[in-house]
Every structure is written in C-alpha cells, then in structure tokens.
Amino acid sequence: MSSDDVKTGAPTPTGETPLALTRRARRIYRLLAQRYPDARAELDFADAYQLLVATVLSAQTTDVRVNGVTPTLFARYPDARALAAADRAEVETIVQPTGFFRAKTDSLLRLASALVERFDGQVPGRLRDLVTLPGVGRKTANVVLGNAFGVPGITVDTHFGRLARRFGWTSQDDPVKVEHEVGALFPRKDWTQLSNVLIFHGRRTCHARNPACGACPVASLCPAYGTGETDPDKAQKLLRSGPRA
Numbered sequence: 001m002s003s004d005d006v007k008t009g010a011p012t013p014t015g016e017t018p019l020a021l022t023r024r025a026r027r028i029y030r031l032l033a034q035r036y037p038d039a040r041a042e043l044d045f046a047d048a049y050q051l052l053v054a055t056v057l058s059a060q061t062t063d064v065r066v067n068g069v070t071p072t073l074f075a076r077y078p079d080a081r082a083l084a085a086a087d088r089a090e091v092e093t094i095v096q097p098t099g100f101f102r103a104k105t106d107s108l109l110r111l112a113s114a115l116v117e118r119f120d121g122q123v124p125g126r127l128r129d130l131v132t133l134p135g136v137g138r139k140t141a142n143v144v145l146g147n148a149f150g151v152p153g154i155t156v157d158t159h160f161g162r163l164a165r166r167f168g169w170t171s172q173d174d175p176v177k178v179e180h181e182v183g184a185l186f187p188r189k190d191w192t193q194l195s196n197v198l199i200f201h202g203r204r205t206c207h208a209r210n211p212a213c214g215a216c217p218v219a220s221l222c223p224a225y226g227t228g229e230t231d232p233d234k235a236q237k238l239l240r241s242g243p244r245a
C-alpha cells in the first residue's frame with residue numbers, strides 16, 4: 001500500500017483505528033500549516049551546496065548562528081572546489097562562532113573533497129549518494145533533498161521526533177523508524193513541508209520544556225495537551241516568534 005493511501009488494519013500508538021489516526025494527523029498538519037504559512041528551512045542558502053554546508057555547520061548550534069557565518073564562508077568559498085582547496089586555519093576562523101569549529105572544519109573539508117572527487121564538485125540529488133558523503137546522515141540528506149532539490153523527504157530532528165511522539169503518530173525513538181511511521185500517514189508530496197511546519201511548531205510553541213498548550217492551535221487534537229501550560233494568558237507568554245539565537 002502506498003503512503004498516499006489511508007492505512008487500515010495495523011495497531012496504532014494511541015489505540016485509535018489507523019483510519020482515525022491518519023485523519024487526525026492530517027487535520028493537525030492542516031491547522032499547523034495555517035498557523036505557520038511561511039514555514040521553511042531556517043538556514044539561509046542559495047543552492048544545494050550552500051544548504052549542505054549550512055546543515056553540517058548547524059550541528060550542536062542554532063540556525064541563527066550558522067546564518068551569521070555563512071555569508072562570509074560562501075563569499076570566500078562559493079563552491080565545493082573552492083572549499084576543498086581552502087586554507088584550514090582560515091575556515092576555522094570563519095566557522096568558529098558555530099562551536100566545535102575544528103571538527104566542523106574537518107567535516108567541511110572532507111565533504112568538499114568528496115564532492116570534487118566523486119561528484120565532479122556537484123551535490124548529488126539522490127539519498128543513496130548523499131549519505132555516502134562524510135558527515136552526511138539521513139537527516140541532513142533529507143533536508144537537502146527536500147529544500148534544494150524538491151524531492152519529498154521527512155527530516156526527523158529533535159523537534160520533529162518530539163512532536164510526532166506527542167501527537168501519538170509514533171512511539172518510536174529511532175529517527176529512521178519515526179520517518180517511516182510518520183511517512184505512512186501522509187502523502188509523499190507533503191513530507192518536506194510537514195517537516196518544516198513541525199519544526200516551526202516545535203521552536204515556537206511546543207517546546208521540549210514548557211510547551212504552550214494553552215496557545216496551541218491543535219490542542220483539541222493532541223493527546224499530550226496539558227504537558228505544558230494550559231492557561232491561555234500564561235501560555236501566550238511562552239510563545240517564541242522565531243528560532244533561538
């Protein structure tokens with residue numbers, strides 16, 4: 001059965017029928033898409049190379065910090081060939097504000113070399129190629145595929161995983177299992193934007209600690225309602241207008 005179909009038969013984490021779970025999941029997505037009509041990858045990029053580099057830099061830091069260094073980095077090294085030939089100390093200085101700058105510089109230089117040696121300096125547009133690149137896992141590959149190549153992909157980062165479990169869409173912790181279980185609830189064409197919308201909601205409303213349940217547009221559909229503040233006025237104060245700085 002394809003993911004475009006509404007599944008029937010298998011048990012669900014919430015005890016709902018598979019049909020009810022799928023309908024509730026899609027209603028949640030519709031409401032969140034209305035709440036965040038501008039949801040998108042919050043890393044600044046102009047092409048697949050830039051998004052790949054920015055995503056590698058985003059490990060253990062915020063998108064805001066990455067966006068603070070990438071204009072300088074991309075002006076100096078506009079493509080994989082330039083980055084592969086870069087002076088290590090210079091790259092370290094540029095990416096230092098993102099933390100773990102020695103390891104990240106190492107990752108970037110190895111990544112750029114692999115792109116030059118194996119893909120003629122271009123970022124490949126297939127998952128099976130992307131995940132062979134140094135430092136590129138499924139999460140990074142799906143971010144790049146979905147946002148730079150228009151290939152539907154689910155990005156299971158910390159926000160996506162937490163929300164999918166709170167919504168009762170999955171009980172899995174393993175990101176690959178979360179990806180497959182949630183993917184089965186939605187048409188493929190929605191996967192990338194679903195990821196962006198959930199990550200927006202996780203950053204702005206449904207925080208890891210103290211989710212703003214009283215100001216949440218999907219409260220009536222969420223089994224985890226009450227995990228956080230339910231008083232509307234207090235919850236309103238917990239909302240964030242953007243990602244962490």
Ligand code: SF4
Nearest residue numbers: 206211213216222225
């Ligand atoms: S009701 Fe609470 S736990 Fe559920 S999605 Fe909204 S903020 Fe998150």
